[in-house]
Amino acid sequence: MKVFLSWSGQRSKEVAETLYNWLPQVIQAIEPWMSSDIEKGNRWGKDVAENLEESKIGIICLTRENLNENWILFEAGALSKTKDAHVCTFLLDISPTDVKPPLSQFQHTKFEKKDIRKLIHTINESLKKTNERSIPEKRLNEIFDTFWPKLNEKLVKIVKKVPEKSKKIRTDREILEELLEIQRFLLRMEEREKVEEIEKKLDKMNQELIREIRENLYQLGEMIKDIEARLLMGTL
Known part of the structure; x- marks a missing residue:
């Protein structure tokens, strides 16, 4: 570590x-x-x-x-x-x-x-x-x-x-280089935060998609059960 x-x-x-x-x-x-x-x-x-x-x-x-x-x-x-x-x-x-x-x-x-x-x-x-x-x-x-x-x-x-x-006493060039490096670092941090935010949104979308698929599969299963019951009863 x-x-x-x-x-x-x-x-x-x-x-x-x-x-x-x-x-x-x-x-x-x-x-x-x-x-x-x-x-x-x-x-x-x-x-x-x-x-x-x-x-x-x-x-x-x-x-x-x-x-x-x-x-x-x-x-x-x-x-x-x-x-x-x-x-x-x-x-x-x-x-x-x-x-x-x-x-x-x-x-x-x-x-x-x-x-x-x-x-x-x-x-x-x-x-x-x-x-x-x-x-x-x-x-x-x-x-x-x-x-x-x-x-x-x-x-x-x-x-x-x-x-x-x-x-x-530092020169103007040293101060400028320092500020540029800080700016680069902050931009990297900002980009990383954006990536993490996108990953969270994708994860949420995936969870919603999985939930929707499960609901559709459940409804499909209920429909199949209903059809099987009707076939047994001869109503189809």
Whole structure:
């Protein structure tokens, strides 16, 4: 199962990288995905769009400095439109009350052992629903407790880092390319929604057709019974 890790900013990226390496140690059946480039504007492309569409779990890595970043908001919105996807935020050094709409609509995972354990169980439940290789609950708790100290140590170091204050100024060309890629992705999402709507309509038409055929067959059967009865009675 693919897990999409969304980030923006250096500390957020380090959180995503930490989860990228740690999650498969706890649940081997999951496949984390994140872009490794530093600048969001430079890393958007076909790979990001495809992985957004394929992911069943989305984890949005939030820090104090990226709560209102456009890319975080966009990727969160794209993940929420993915069919049957579970999207949550991972709060490094902030509380749920710091998160404003639209990000506040998602389930929050705080940097606390019990919350991260809950996230792991949520991912494991998603594996069960898709008939993938999940882990028995007791065994999962044992694995989590084994690997928790390593995750905690790395995240504590990230929390202590001073947030970056300056951002690289992007060129007009970079911004234009970014907007074009967003537009292409939205068009693909729109086309997919149209296809799903057509499939639903066809399914409804097929059900109505089957029901009509059954009714006609029933009426035909009744007519045959009536004819047979008349033949036996000699009235035909």
